[in-house]
Amino acid sequence: MEEVEEQEVSSKIAPPVDLRQLLISCAISDNKSDDFERYIRMAKDAVSLRGDPIQRLGCYVVEGLLARKGTYIYKSLESKxxxxxMQTHYQISTTLQFGYLAANETIAEHGLEGLLMFGLRGLMILFHNFARGGVGLEAVGARILAAIPMEDYIPIEFNGVPDIAQNVTRGMLNVRPGEALAVSFPLLLQQVPDGSLDGNNLRGQLLTMVKSLSPKVVTLVEQDLNTNRIPFVHRFEETLDYYLAMFESMDVILPRNNQDRIDVEMHCWGREVASVIAWDGET
Structure with missing residues (x-):
């Protein structure tokens, strides 16, 4: 009798969910409301912020899919x-450190060592942080300069350019005679549409503009990931596999219940995942 009862109980236990395939099914059913609702409910039950890598990634994939449907809006974290x-992200990510180090070393090799005393990485992070505050460019520049420790101080001027990147000319940059011009793209180009969706190749315009400036050096740190490719399902699968490898790499760096890990996954990688999935075109 006990064996029969045990068999009956075990037969009611649901088989483990192939979460990756379930998430792909959600993407495939993007235009089929009934199927999508069924799959997304199953996915929401299977994901977890503190679970294994695919469960953690799944939280942000689900957010992106729901945002794509207009039923979820991501709330940005306060800048401070x-x-x-972002600082924690840099400290724990060896790949990110290597990318910035390689870019900075390349600039240094071309005679621009002075910029590295504070670090291009620090300036980029500061600008990204302060620029989110909704203030003018002059205020952003003042905040950046004030944030640089005095012991690291070098003569730096912040000159805001009141135009979009692809319209910038050399004259706008106030490059003085004898000065070298360096252009750095740290994880930026993948955010610029390449025209594959609407024919408006903003990325090409941006690179053409940079070439016209005749810089002494151009550095590029980029993900090995195409986030502007169509169709949607192809972009979805590529994004899923790329970020799954990143989430899996965290298992050898920090415990799964570590709050720093959760914060980085949520506010650095999770925001990127949700954005790539939710929007076609500019993000």
């Missing part, structure tokens, strides 16, 4: 907290 998390 985001800056701290």
């Amino acid at each position: 907290y985001l800056f701290s998390i």
Whole structure:
């Protein structure tokens, strides 16, 4: 009798969910409301912020899919907290450190060592942080200069350019005679549409503009990921596999219940995942 009862109980236990395939099914059913609702409910039950890598990634994939449907809006973190998390992200990510180090070393090799005393990485993070505050460019520049420790101080001027990147000319940059011009793209180009969706190749315009400036050196740090490719399902699968590898790499760096890890996954990688999935075109 006990054996029969045990068999009956075990037969009611649901088989483990192939979460990756379930998430792909959600993407495939993007235009089929009934199927999508069924799959997304199953996915929401299977994901977890503190679970294994695919469960953690799944939280942000689900957010992106729901945002794509207009049923979820991501709320950005306050700038002061985001800056701290971005610093943590850099400290624990060896791939990110290597990318910035390689870019900075390349600039140094071309005779621009002075910029590295504070670090291009620090300036980029500061600008990203302060520029989110909704203030003017002059105020952003003042905040950046004030944030540089005096012991690291070098003569730096902040000159805001009141135009979009692809319209910038050399004259706008106030490059003085004898000065070298360096252009750095740290994880930026993938955010610029390449025209594959609407024919408006903003990325090409941006690179053409940079070439016209005749810089002494151009550095590029980029993900090995195409986030502007169509169709949607192809972009979805590529994004899923790329970020799954990143989430899995965290298992050898920090415990799964570590709050720093959760914060980085949520506010750095999670925001990127949700954005790539939710929007076609400019993000």
